[in-house]
Amino acid sequence: MNKIISFPHISYYYIPIRYIIRNITKCEILIPESNSLNTVSIGAKYSPNDVCMPFKYNLGNYINALNRGANFLIQAGGGCRYGYYAELQEQILKELGYNFKFINLIKNNHISIIKLYNEAKKINNKLLFIEYVFYLIKGFLIIVFMDKTHKYIRENQALSINPKEYKKAFQILKIAYSKDKLSILKIIKIYINSKKALKSIPKKQNNNNIKILIIGELYTLMDSTANNNLENILIDSGSIIYRYTDLTYLLFKKKFARTKILKTSRKYLKYTLGADGAESIAHAIEHCKKGIDGIIHIKSYGCVPEINAIPILSQISKDYNVPIMYLSYDGENNIANIDTKIEAFYDMINEKNKKNNTYF
Amino acid sequence: MKKIKIGIPRAFHYYRYGVLWKTYFEGLGLKVVLSPETNQEILSLGINNIIDECCLSYKIFIGHAIYLSKICDYLLIPRICDYGKKDKVCTRFNGTYDNLNQLLSKSQILDYNIEYTKHKYQFLGLIKLGLKFTKNPIKIIYSYLYALKKQKKYDSINENEQKNKLQKNNKKVLIISHFYNIKDKFISKYITDYLEKNSITLIYSNYLDRKTAKVFSEYFSNTLYWKYSKEMIGSLYYYKYQIDGTIFISTYPCGIDSLVNNLAIYKNKDIPILNLSIDENITEVSLETKLESFIDIIKGAKNE
Structure with missing residues (x-):
C-alpha cells in the first residue's frame, strides 16, 4: 500500500x-x-x-x-x-x-x-540524523522568511497606492517555496527577491493610518478563515496591523521572552497565565506605551488562558485609554457580524481621536 | 487583641486542602472564616463579576471570594501550575490569583505558588505565608506538620468509608467529576440526593487513593498530562467491575472534560454512562428526567 x-x-x-x-x-x-x-x-x-x-x-x-x-x-x-x-x-x-x-x-x-x-x-x-536536521533547518528558514514577509505586508500594505501588488508578491513567494528541492542559497535568494519587489511598490506621501494591535489565541490569530478574514478587512479599510504571534515566535522567540514578559507586565501580573495569556498582556502594554489606536483580542470560544487574560486587558485599556474589542469565534458562518463589529470599533477610535485633537 | 480573620472560599482547592489550611492557620493563632455553602447570592455575585465564558465552577469560586472579601482581613488564594512535568492542571488555576487581584484590589490576598518544575512546593509556600503572622519558626513547622497529619487522616477516613460502601448489595453508581464539583451544593447536591433516594450506593472518584488512581489511569492513556483528570479516569478503571454505572458531571464549558470525558465514553462501551453538563440555568426537572431513565437502564441491565 x-x-x-x-x-x-x-x-x-x-x-x-x-x-x-x-x-x-x-x-x-x-x-x-x-x-x-x-x-x-x-x-x-x-x-x-x-x-x-x-x-x-x-x-x-x-x-x-x-x-x-x-x-x-x-x-x-x-x-x-x-x-x-x-x-x-x-x-x-x-x-x-x-x-x-x-x-x-x-x-x-x-x-x-x-x-x-x-x-x-x-x-x-x-x-540519517544529520540529513534530518539539515531538512529541519531548511524548513525553519522557510517559516522565518515567510513570516518576515507577511509581517512586512501587514504593516505596509495600507500605506501603498496599489495594495493588490502585495498580495501578488506573497502569492509568488508561496509558489516559489512549494518546490520539493530547495537549497539554502535558493531559499535566501527567493526571500531577497520578494523583499525587493515589495519595497519597490510606491507609497502614499501623507499617512495618518489607524494602528491596530491584534492579540489572542494562536490558531484564530494566524488562520485567516478561522477569524473570518479579519486581518484583510482591517487592512483593506486602511489600517496598519501589528501582530506578533506567528510560528517563528511560537517556536523560537517565546522560550527566551518569558522573563521579559513578566517584567513588562509586572504591574498587572505576578505569575504567567498559561499558554499565551501572559504574552497577550505583555504585548498589549508594550504597544500601548509605543502609541496605538486600538486593540482587538480574538480567541476561540472557551479558550481558558485567554479568558484569564481578559479582566487584566480591560484594566490596561482603562489605564492607557486605548479602546479594546473582544471577539470570540466558534466556527459560525456569519461574516456580516464581523463587519458590523469592526465598523463600530472604528467609530469608537475615530471619536476618541477627535476628542484628543480638540483638547490639545 | 482582635484576632486576624483569614477567609477560605469553599470552592476549588478547599475540597482538596481544606482541612490542612484550616488547622494550619488556626495553629498560627488566626481566625479562619469559611464561606457558606453555595447559594443563590454567591452564585449571582460570581456571575455578575466575571465574564460569561468562564466555567460554572470558576463563577462559583469568584462568588465565594467576593463574598468573603467583605468580611475578612485576608483571603487565601493559591496559584497552582503543575505537580511535575507530566502532572499539569487546568490553565484556569494559573490565573486565579491575578484575576482576583483585578477584582478585589482593596482587600489583601494571600497567595502561594505550586510549580514543581520550578521548585515551588506547597510546604515552602505555606511556611513563607506563616512568617507573615508569627516570627516563631518552630510554631510554624509544628502546625504545618500537624495540619498535614490531620488532612491525611481525614482523607483516609473517607477512603475507608468508601471501601465499606463497596461491600453493600445495592446497585452502585460511580460519580466521576473534579473534586471541586462533587461536594458543591449547587452543582451536584441534587444529583446525589436523587440517586440516594432511589436506594443507590454512590462511589465518588475523589475518595480513591490518588497514587492508585494515577497508576490505573495508564490503562486509559499514557499521554494524558492533567493530574486531576488522571485521578478521575483512574477511578473509573479501578472500580469498573464493581459498579453498575457511571455518571460524569462536568460544568459547562469545561475545557479538559470536553476532551477526556468524551474519550472515556468512546473507550468504555461496556458499562452504562451518563454525561451531565451543568450550567447556571440548569433546572431540577431536566436533571430528574435524565436520572430517572439512567436508573431504569441500570436496573434493566441487571435483570437480564
Missing part, C-alpha cells in the same frame, strides 16, 4: 511543513482542501459540543484528507488542551470507520523533535 501522509491546515504553514515531511519521509503528501466554512461544519458535526474551534477545523481537514485517500495523519500541539487533541481525534476518526495510522508528535505537552525523527525513520529507513 502506498503511504500518503496528510496534516491539518494552519494558515500558510502547510508549505514549510509539507517541505520538511516530504523530504524526510520521501512519501507522497496530500494537503487537505484549504480551510473554509465547510471544513468547520463537517468537523463540528463529529466533535464534542464544548471543545474549542481549532479541534473542529482539524477534524474537518482530516476527514477531507481521508476521503481523498490519505492513510497517515500527523498531529502536533501543546500549551493548553491543544496538547491532547490527538487521542480524541484518532478515536473519533476510527469510530467513523476510516483505516489509517495516526502519528502524535506530542510528548509531555510539547512538540518533540526526536519523536518526529523516530517516526520518520520507521517510514524511511535510510534517513
Whole structure:
C-alpha cells in the first residue's frame, strides 16, 4: 500500500511543513482542501459540543484528507488542551470507520523533535540524523522568511497606492517555496527577491493610518478563515496591523521572552497565565506605551488562558485609554457580524481621536 | 487583641486542602472564616463579576471570594501550575490569583505558588505565608506538620468509608467529576440526593487513593498530562467491575472534560454512562428526567 501522509491546515504553514515531511519521509503528501466554512461544519458535526474551534477545523481537514485517500495523519500541539487533541481525534476518526495510522508528535505537552525523527525513520529507513536536521533547518528558514514577509505586508500594505501588488508578491513567494528541492542559497535568494519587489511598490506621501494591535489565541490569530478574514478587512479599510504571534515566535522567540514578559507586565501580573495569556498582556502594554489606536483580542470560544487574560486587558485599556474589542469565534458562518463589529470599533477610535485633537 | 480573620472560599482547592489550611492557620493563632455553602447570592455575585465564558465552577469560586472579601482581613488564594512535568492542571488555576487581584484590589490576598518544575512546593509556600503572622519558626513547622497529619487522616477516613460502601448489595453508581464539583451544593447536591433516594450506593472518584488512581489511569492513556483528570479516569478503571454505572458531571464549558470525558465514553462501551453538563440555568426537572431513565437502564441491565 502506498503511504500518503496528510496534516491539518494552519494558515500558510502547510508549505514549510509539507517541505520538511516530504523530504524526510520521501512519501507522497496530500494537503487537505484549504480551510473554509465547510471544513468547520463537517468537523463540528463529529466533535464534542464544548471543545474549542481549532479541534473542529482539524477534524474537518482530516476527514477531507481521508476521503481523498490519505492513510497517515500527523498531529502536533501543546500549551493548553491543544496538547491532547490527538487521542480524541484518532478515536473519533476510527469510530467513523476510516483505516489509517495516526502519528502524535506530542510528548509531555510539547512538540518533540526526536519523536518526529523516530517516526520518520520507521517510514524511511535510510534517513540519517544529520540529513534530518539539515531538512529541519531548511524548513525553519522557510517559516522565518515567510513570516518576515507577511509581517512586512501587514504593516505596509495600507500605506501603498496599489495594495493588490502585495498580495501578488506573497502569492509568488508561496509558489516559489512549494518546490520539493530547495537549497539554502535558493531559499535566501527567493526571500531577497520578494523583499525587493515589495519595497519597490510606491507609497502614499501623507499617512495618518489607524494602528491596530491584534492579540489572542494562536490558531484564530494566524488562520485567516478561522477569524473570518479579519486581518484583510482591517487592512483593506486602511489600517496598519501589528501582530506578533506567528510560528517563528511560537517556536523560537517565546522560550527566551518569558522573563521579559513578566517584567513588562509586572504591574498587572505576578505569575504567567498559561499558554499565551501572559504574552497577550505583555504585548498589549508594550504597544500601548509605543502609541496605538486600538486593540482587538480574538480567541476561540472557551479558550481558558485567554479568558484569564481578559479582566487584566480591560484594566490596561482603562489605564492607557486605548479602546479594546473582544471577539470570540466558534466556527459560525456569519461574516456580516464581523463587519458590523469592526465598523463600530472604528467609530469608537475615530471619536476618541477627535476628542484628543480638540483638547490639545 | 482582635484576632486576624483569614477567609477560605469553599470552592476549588478547599475540597482538596481544606482541612490542612484550616488547622494550619488556626495553629498560627488566626481566625479562619469559611464561606457558606453555595447559594443563590454567591452564585449571582460570581456571575455578575466575571465574564460569561468562564466555567460554572470558576463563577462559583469568584462568588465565594467576593463574598468573603467583605468580611475578612485576608483571603487565601493559591496559584497552582503543575505537580511535575507530566502532572499539569487546568490553565484556569494559573490565573486565579491575578484575576482576583483585578477584582478585589482593596482587600489583601494571600497567595502561594505550586510549580514543581520550578521548585515551588506547597510546604515552602505555606511556611513563607506563616512568617507573615508569627516570627516563631518552630510554631510554624509544628502546625504545618500537624495540619498535614490531620488532612491525611481525614482523607483516609473517607477512603475507608468508601471501601465499606463497596461491600453493600445495592446497585452502585460511580460519580466521576473534579473534586471541586462533587461536594458543591449547587452543582451536584441534587444529583446525589436523587440517586440516594432511589436506594443507590454512590462511589465518588475523589475518595480513591490518588497514587492508585494515577497508576490505573495508564490503562486509559499514557499521554494524558492533567493530574486531576488522571485521578478521575483512574477511578473509573479501578472500580469498573464493581459498579453498575457511571455518571460524569462536568460544568459547562469545561475545557479538559470536553476532551477526556468524551474519550472515556468512546473507550468504555461496556458499562452504562451518563454525561451531565451543568450550567447556571440548569433546572431540577431536566436533571430528574435524565436520572430517572439512567436508573431504569441500570436496573434493566441487571435483570437480564
